[in-house]
Amino acid sequence: MIIPVRCFTCGKVVGDKWEEFNSRVREGEDAGRVLDDLGLTRYCCRRMLLSHVEIIDELMKFYETGKRKPVRPP
Amino acid sequence: MKIKILHKNDVSLRLLIKGTNSAFMNTLRRIVLSEVPSMAIDDIVIIENSSPIRDEFLAHRIGLIPLTTDLDTYNLPEDCTCKSEFGCNLCSVSLALEVEAEDHRITVYSGDFKSENPSIVPVNLKIPITKLAPEQRIRLEAYARLGKGKGHARWQPVSVCAYKYVPTISVNQEVCNSCGDCVKICPKNILIKTGNIIEVRNINDCTLCRDCVKACQKDPKAIAVTWDESSFILNIESTGGLAPERILYAALNLLNDKLNEFLSKSREGN
Ligand code: SF4
Ligand code: SF4
Ligand SMILES: [Zn+2]
Ligand SMILES: [Zn+2]
Numbered sequence: 001m002i003i004p005v006r007c008f009t010c011g012k013v014v015g016d017k018w019e020e021f022n023s024r025v026r027e028g029e030d031a032g033r034v035l036d037d038l039g040l041t042r043y044c045c046r047r048m049l050l051s052h053v054e055i056i057d058e059l060m061k062f063y064e065t066g067k068r069k070p071v072r073p074p
Numbered sequence: 075m076k077i078k079i080l081h082k083n084d085v086s087l088r089l090l091i092k093g094t095n096s097a098f099m100n101t102l103r104r105i106v107l108s109e110v111p112s113m114a115i116d117d118i119v120i121i122e123n124s125s126p127i128r129d130e131f132l133a134h135r136i137g138l139i140p141l142t143t144d145l146d147t148y149n150l151p152e153d154c155t156c157k158s159e160f161g162c163n164l165c166s167v168s169l170a171l172e173v174e175a176e177d178h179r180i181t182v183y184s185g186d187f188k189s190e191n192p193s194i195v196p197v198n199l200k201i202p203i204t205k206l207a208p209e210q211r212i213r214l215e216a217y218a219r220l221g222k223g224k225g226h227a228r229w230q231p232v233s234v235c236a237y238k239y240v241p242t243i244s245v246n247q248e249v250c251n252s253c254g255d256c257v258k259i260c261p262k263n264i265l266i267k268t269g270n271i272i273e274v275r276n277i278n279d280c281t282l283c284r285d286c287v288k289a290c291q292k293d294p295k296a297i298a299v300t301w302d303e304s305s306f307i308l309n310i311e312s313t314g315g316l317a318p319e320r321i322l323y324a325a326l327n328l329l330n331d332k333l334n335e336f337l338s339k340s341r342e343g344n
Contacts (some may be wrong), residue, residue: 002127005138005201013140013313014184015201016184042234056205059126059178063207 002056009044021049080278085312090240092304099237099306105325106129108224111150112231112315113194114150117217124211125182127204135204136171137228140186140197140216143315145324150220158191167194167218175206176295182212194218197314207273223330231321234311239301241280245272250296272297278307 003018024034035046054063081088091099118133125132149155149165156162169187187200202221206212223230243264254269262279265272265286284299310318 002204003202009234010233011313012172012311013198013201013226013228016198018202019200047231056126060205060207063126063210064179 002054003049003052003058004032006043007042007048012040012042012045013050014045018049018054019051022054032049076248080259082318084143085314085318085321086309088310091237091308092240094306095304096237096262096306099308101329102322103235103237103323103326106232106235106321107230109222109328110145110231110244110316110321110324111141111145111222112221112229112313113148113167113218113220114226114228115139115141115262116217117218120213121213121215123214124209125204126210132214133205134279135225135276136214136216139201139203140313142197143220143231144193145220145316147223148220150199150222155229161217161219167191169194170214171203171216171220171271172213173206174211175208175213177208179205187216201304225315230313231316232310232312232318234309235321237306237308238282239303240305240307241282242300242302243274243277243280243286244298244300245274246296246298247271249273249292249294253291255289255291256297257282259285259289261285 003015005015006012017040019039021031021034023073031050032046034047037062038049040046040049075094078089078090078092079087115137118136120129120132123129123132127135134139147164148167151161151165154165158245160166161164167190169189171182171187173182182203182205183199184196184201184203186203187196189195195308204212221229250272252267252274254267254273256272257265257267262276262281264274264276264280266275267273280299282299282301286297287295287299290297309320312318312321313338316324
């Protein structure tokens with residue numbers, strides 16, 4: 001759905017690296033090289049970014065076209 | 075016991091430790107993983123959340139954000155003098171998050187938290203927490219406390235704390251025909267062929283996988299991978315809340331306290 005905060009296996013923070021990874025790979029850089037640059041050396045952390053699909057971006061469209069989601073009473 | 079620092083930076087530490095045994099190393103490792111306290115968000119009051127992410131999911135993500143930790147000022151909630159469920163300013167820090175998307179989609183980051191104590195803040199400021207569509211809003215208050223890894227993984231001060239034996243690789247030049255099979259298979263590029271000789275470099279990176287031995291066609295094998303059971307390479311990678319050497323000192327102090335307690339309790343029992 002949205003990039004996990006940490007690696008499921010070792011617990012290293014990977015969330016803050018997603019945006020840079022995504023934009024650089026989209027610009028055509030080699031994913032392995034970007035992961036090296038980001039300091040993700042273990043394969044558990046590397047798969048977190050490599051296999052991630054940011055589905056929340058698709059979901060957001062429903063909120064943007066529809067009306068506002070009712071606010072929860074305080 | 076001899077200790078040499080192989081590598082050190084803000085978040086990771088690699089030590090070569092000679093003259094000890096795996097019982098001690100494992101004690102140290104387990105104390106680092108499950109007993110050294112660190113700061114993490116533990117309680118959260120959601121006032122408003124109209125984001126596409128559910129409250130529980132949001133709370134879980136927020137809990138996993140590593141916070142800078144101050145072990146000298148803060149007490150563990152169970153040891154604090156306040157004895158209060160709600161905590162006091164010696165055992166709890168409140169952080170507020172208040173973000174609203176106006177006319178376009180935004181991402182809420184860990185850096186948007188406003189902490190009541192400027193020295194207890196998220197380590198990484200760019201962790202996405204959620205995204206907000208126009209007019210969506212998040213308002214919440216979070217309470218961070220010290221805790222231990224054995225309570226929940228978010229309180230573990232490290233992402234990695236592991237050790238391995240120090241490897242030794244020997245090539246029997248009389249049997250070896252320098253075919254290079256071992257050089258090709260090594261995942262860490264430890265072995266290199268110079269002329270007819272197989273040389274070893276950066277031996278501390280060897281993972282002891284012994285693929286090189288399996289790949290050698292010679293019988294008896296021309297290459298042998300062994301290790302010294304009294305020497306270790308310890309690798310600590312902090313999540314950023316505490317410096318790796320501070321984690322190690324804290325672990326040693328905890329071990330010391332445990333042993334002292336054991337000693338005094340066993341004397342009492344006598
Ligand atoms: S044991 Fe594994 S890592 Fe070490 S030299 Fe042999 S193949 Fe390389
Ligand atoms: S695989 Fe065996 S024989 Fe071939 S170079 Fe390595 S040690 Fe020598
Ligand atoms: Zn990992
Ligand atoms: Zn207190």
